[in-house]
Amino acid sequence: MATRQNVKLVTAVQEAAGQPLDQSLLLSLVGYNCRRAYLTIVPHFEERMKKFNLRAVDFSVLSLLHANPNITQKRLSKAVNVSPPNLAILLDKLEERGLLVRQRNPLDKRSQTLVLTAEGTRVCVKAEKTVAELELEATSMLTDAERGELVKLLQKIFLRDDDAQA
16 A cells, blocks of 8 residues: 555656756767767767778778878877777787788887778778768758857867877
8 A cells, every 4th residue: 555655656657757857057068969979970980990900090090100101109109199009909909900000110120100001092982971971960950150169169178289289
């Protein structure tokens, strides 16, 4: 038999179920909004990158090497924010797939530079095209100017002058 308190609780739960959630605090937070946007885009990214067998970090590495051939592992590590030991493992896998090669740095024999192979360049170009199309689709509710402004504002949060040079 239901007590008066249980009846009140049931009534309160039913009323709450019909009300929209108050997300005002969360929706006022930059991090929350960035995370929600990321969580909206990333499944589409992962699905489209399956055909290339690339994760987001793999794509970032290939894209950076495509735009910056012969950079050192140290510079690449800083640019993708991956520790040198973890980057070495990632690079081993990409090298095993024939997507990049390590070369002895002629300016410092203790370090290596990285360059994409012809196959790495082919995969990278196709993946970059796929990502560009995905980005346009994922942000189709924005104008080109809004998309550019969003990217610029987000970069203000994480880019520093020295990061742009990394």
